[in-house]
Amino acid sequence: MAPTPRKTPLHDRHVELGARMVDFAGWEMPVYYVGINEEHRAVRARAGLFDVSHMGQFEITGTGAEGLLRKALASDIDRLDEGQAQYSFLLNARGGIIDDLIVYKLPNKVWLLVVNAGNIAIDLAHLKSFKHRAATITDVSDETAMIALQGPVAMELLADIWPKKTPAPETGKPFTIVERVVAGVPSRVAYTGYTGEPGVEIMCAADRAGDLWDGILARREHGVVPSGLGARDTLRLEVGYPLHGHDINPKTTPIEASLGRFVHLGREFMGSDVLDKQAAKGVKRRLVGLKIVDRAIPREGYPILSGGEKIGTITSGTLSPSIDRGIGLGYVPEMFAKPGTVLQVDIRGRLRDAEVVKLPFYKKEA
């Protein structure tokens, strides 16, 4: 029997707002409140508020914390100053992606990792397998909530509930983190997100999450709407961000996933020898963006073809609300990965032309 899905501290609020709840990675989460398209468009035009409390959070402390992270992460944490963050990966010995995450360097020698909900147990076991005695890994996922406020008016809204005498929210740079009391709730405010819009991800104690959520939604005059995981998925796909377990997994490396720019080579870390080799000699396959020429929607698992031969598989696909075209990600042999290449996707028995395009699919007009 499947275990009962877990509930975030904001569960009752989602139900009250009329959300359609689904099981996601063992959590009962809102997939949408009003509709995926409407929420998607609200985030691109104004702002959306997402409960992402299901995500995992680990604090790494102790004199061995940095030693552990240098070995375990594919990015170079020594490049970070206090208050800065990196997108990074936990890799296995074959260079495959166990998880993708954001690592934050907090004050007082605390490191924070924010990981995918479905990978919490695997990540913890992996981090502990390094047997770094002087590093303490604390899973604070259950005590911590996280709310993402994303969209062009996010900073304007935040300014209304931001402590006076601190630099205004819009002065925060991407991939930084500050501690602030937001709407009366002591929080860590990270300038990160998964939508391609300006915005923040705000972390607070689980028992204060309701106050933070209500404090933000009380500023509805900015046009903020509660937004579900459905819009989160279409937003991230439009800007080409991968989803672990779909576009990336323990059998794909960051280089194959076209994410090599987030990896810092020339150091020794778990999986680095495989990545060094791939960086020098190239890879057999690469994750590309595909835009369907006709009006049709590619879905995960659909075959990618060239000249009638299957050459790959779609790993994520949707109708892009912003560009009104079917878009997808998928792995193809390197020789087909060049933007402009026309391939085909088998969409339920019909071959549809699909153009390899440079990511992101969607870019805001300047």
Added chain:
Amino acid sequence: MSADESYPADLRYHHDHDWVRVAGDEATFGITWHAQDALGEVVFFEPPTVGSRVEADGSYGSLESVKAVSDVIAPLAGTVTVVNDAVVESPELVNEAPYDAGWLIRVKLDDVAAVESLLDAAAYQATL
């Protein structure tokens, strides 16, 4: 915006959440309120071609929401006479008015009497 839940009494229903409105030897097919609600916002309708055959219990096209694809099942057998181009253009009509503007196809029935094998509104609602 979605319509309110309803199952009109003048229609007949297939257990796979499709409805039929019969007029003479022609029938209009569509999906029920329950089906469009389960699917979410419909963003794409792939219709059959006019003149093609549809078989009872067989798929005649597909509806897609942002998250999912669903085959649409013919409650009765016949030949497609009209495709609702308004739904091809504006698939959200299926959510807005599943029994009216959101109809999908018209079919010349092989056997009008076969409609008696379908569920009435009460029997269909009992399956939900």
